[in-house]
Amino acid sequence: MQKRLIALAILAASASVATQADIVGATAGAYIWKQSWDGNVKAGSDSIDMNDDLGYDDETGKSFFVALEHPVPLLPNIRLQRTDLDISETNQLSRTFTFDGTVYTSTDTVDSTTDLSHTDATLYYEILDNWVNLDVGITVRAFDGEVRLSTTGREGSVDIDVPVPMAYVNARFDLPLTGLYASALANVISYGDNSISDITLGLGYEFGIVGLELGYRNFDVDLEDDDEEAKVTVDGYFLGVVIDI
Template sequence: MQKRLIALAILAASASVSSQADIVGATAGAYMWKQSWDGDVKAGSQSIDMNDDLGYDDETGKSFYVALEHPVPVLPNIRLQHTALDISETNTLNRSFTFDGKGYAATNTVDSTTDLTHTDGTFYYEILDNWVNLDVGLTVRMFDGEVRIKNQTTGDEGSIEIDAPLPMAYVNARFELPLTGLYASALGNVIAYGDNKVTDMTLALGYELGILGLELGYRNFDVQLEDDNEEANVTVDGYFLGVVIDI
């Protein structure tokens, strides 16, 4: 009798662990992003075009994330993502302008860096969990960036800081194609207030085999920020290729 009770206890414990494994999950992913930069910045009365004035073109960046989902209904799930988003260029000016009180004349050579690198902390709830998976929540985006322009001719250097935390609405949807291993996903982080707006949208197609998945997607990151006489109107978009591990 005692041996039977022990056996039943072991079976019950095994079933409990198996059930928890079905409920508790972790996802991690990383991708290389081919970035195309466009837009303008201002620190004063004149706008500086990133392509025409600073010579920006394409850059390659990286992004990686990890998400943890748990069975506690009241507490939100957690997702962390870091995106490297910066570009540096040297260019000879074909016009004169001022930036952050510094003068830059035509034919001057300038070194510039625009850094919009950020880390997202997202707290979300899973609303649907079948062939359509839908998550909604709140992202707090921490920028650690700047726009910096240095005049090689005179040594003058102007800059604006982009380092404020930004709360954003978060939506993440995934659509499974049954019996194929294929899926489509769409993720968005958005906020708009006054003259400021940040929109970050990602679309992807993926193929999953076991716990490993491959994704091909497109990401569009649009920033419109204004603070007194400082402005940044920047769009970074392009295709990415990534890998996902879903446990």
Template sequence: MFRKLAPLSLALVAINAQADFIGLQAGAGMWQPDLSGSFQSEDSSATGVDMERDLGFTDTTANNFYVAVEHPVPFLPNFRLERTSLSESRMNTLSQSISFEGQTYTASAEVDSKLDLSHTDYTGYYEILDGLGWLSADIGLTVRQFDGEISIKERSGSANESVTLDVPVPLLYGKGQFDIPMAPFPLAVGGMINYLSVGGATISDHRLYVAAAAPWVVEVGGELGYRRFNMELDDVDGLDADLTASGWYASATVHF
């Protein structure tokens, strides 16, 4: 009888050991988005300030890194920390007069402007599909902490105004991935989204990607994808805005 129970006991130990495994994922990379959109103060009757036409913004390079920890503790969500540094400054000569925060910037004036949409994401999530064939899926909640600003300064005049973006925003989080079968190395396609539409704010941030890794004990690999981040504000802290950053990104990744 003990001989019959021994294989079962070993199998249970093996399953338990696998279930108790703690996983760590990390990545760092660069994102090259095009910047577009407009913004204006809520109390302004003038036309919104156009990022490209008025201020000369086109594209930029943003840095990004993340760390995710997954564990077997029941009911306790997994955790992902992600930081995106998205900041760009421009000098441009105005082709028309613009108004921002009660200040008027006259046509032909040289202005220095800054757009900083940097943010840190704190995400708790659950794996709702894990090991089901080649599919996996996560759902959860992200708190996105912005720590940026929008500013315009006239070089030869006194006009100098800014709006601080320093607010935590809750977002729904979802991620899905399909591991390509029969590939000679770990290869997958997937997508991730953060989304919120409430009150006067709508924020959507989604990406599609292809990921590959070396088939080692510690998987070292990379991710190539496209990310689009859009933020629409209607009288949020006195600001109306419709801003978009979208473009390709590439990351180096490691999975323990």
């Protein structure tokens, strides 16, 4: 009887360790994003078109993330993500406008940079964990960029360096026995006339702990603060690698 109890205890301990191993893990990923820029910015009375006035078109950026999940009750999981989101261009102006108190004329060649790079810190809970995986939580997105225009002897700039809280939803749908999956991730917020939405859709194939993912990301910003305004859309396809341990 004693030996049987010892054997049962060992089996129970083994089952407990196995269960914990299933719910403790880390995920990391990185991808290259082909970005198409569109929209306008304003720091004063004039709205500046990113395509017509600044000559913006396409750019290539990158993003990487790491997420940690654990079995501690009530304590949220954590996810960190960094996205490089900036574009620079030199363009000959075809009209006169004012930006941040500086006048730019049709005779000026303007160097411009728009930087919306940001770091996301997300606390989330795993709601579902089977062939459908669903996480919900809160993201704090810290921007550390600017909009800068310069020409000979003149320069104007607006800093974009504020933290923004956003709702976070991340879903993954596994196709059993195939290695294929679909994913959707959203960070969104809307308050008054201001809104930010960041939607990522992906299709992936997983072999072992490594997954290859192809997808589309759409990032929309609509912000107003007195005479400063940014209405920007950056979207495009991405290719990434994800490692799930």
